């Protein structure tokens with residue numbers, strides 16, 4: 227017996243779609259479904275349906291002292307079915323993180339910080355003794371379903387006097403681990419943007435890609451995208467938004483779009499403070515900021531579904547396809563006027579709001595009762 231059928235959802239390209247689910251998987255997908263099920267929800271063409279949203283840069287280990295949050299506060303509560311913690315924990319701490327993350331309603335995965343301590347202080351890569359490859363390999367071997375990549379924060383406050391050295395170790399570690407992508411954060415220098423980008427390969431990820439910093443991809447004097455950023459983008463380095471408290475700037479995003487440099491994934495870099503007090507709030511708000519930059523909904527949704535799933539080898543997520551995980555986000559758009567603020571205090575007003583109303587994870591519906599009212 228089918229557990230759940232969602233009927234007549236709208237897709238971002240304007241079609242109607244119905245999805246049937248059973249035992250946590252998608253059983254059928256069609257423009258029209260008329261079978262029996264334990265529960266049938268008819269969206270009547272009024273609401274959008276997409277594969278479950280994936281936020282590929284968050285901080286959600288609530289045992290960590292600085293950047294922490296509860297997975298479900300940034301996950302299912304916000305219409306997000308899958309979150310990827312980006313390096314809060316390292317070899318010493320990631321197993322304990324897994325032990326409590328697995329109880330969340332939201333799917334939680336992790337990128338392992340190359341520093342064994344994770345982010346217990348801002349400068350986790352200032353002491354190279356903390357980068358122990360054997361310990362990282364052991365953790366990845368033990369938790370292959372949980373650890374989906376590596377994380378190295380490559381900015382002055384994190385690396386101290388070590389420059390690009392931690393990145394070279396990260397690349398070496400990555401080569402021993404096979405197919406795991408490496409996410410690198412940029413900020414103040416050293417290391418310079420060039421030193422970072424020149425060491426990244428196709429499918430490696432540059433996060434905080436639209437920050438407004440001197441060492442970012444936008445030349446602050448000429449207001450052009452730096453040649454080395456264009457070159458890396460063309461080589462296949464993936465650009466990830468990673469909004470964060472300090473790392474999203476409307477002007478950088480706009481100039482990047484003009485230079486045909488698009489983000490591969492939209493992520494928040496959310497944790498409790500920038501969720502509660504802004505400027506992040508949630509993934510939908512970050513998506514609205516890309517909308518106001520000029521991206522269409524049809525461009526934005528793949529950046530939080532299929533692109534993120536493919537990036538981190540989540541082979542049963544990211545699409546509404548038979549046999550895939552029954553992870554779905556239902557949302558609506560509304561006309562309105564909402565002030566959006568970037569990490570530098572610049573404001574833009576969007577006339578189109580993105581409002582998630584339901585996250586379905588493995589066939590379980592999390593909607594605060596909303597769907598029973600429609």
Ligand SMILES: [Zn+2]
Nearest residue numbers: 283284312495
């Ligand atoms: Zn982060």
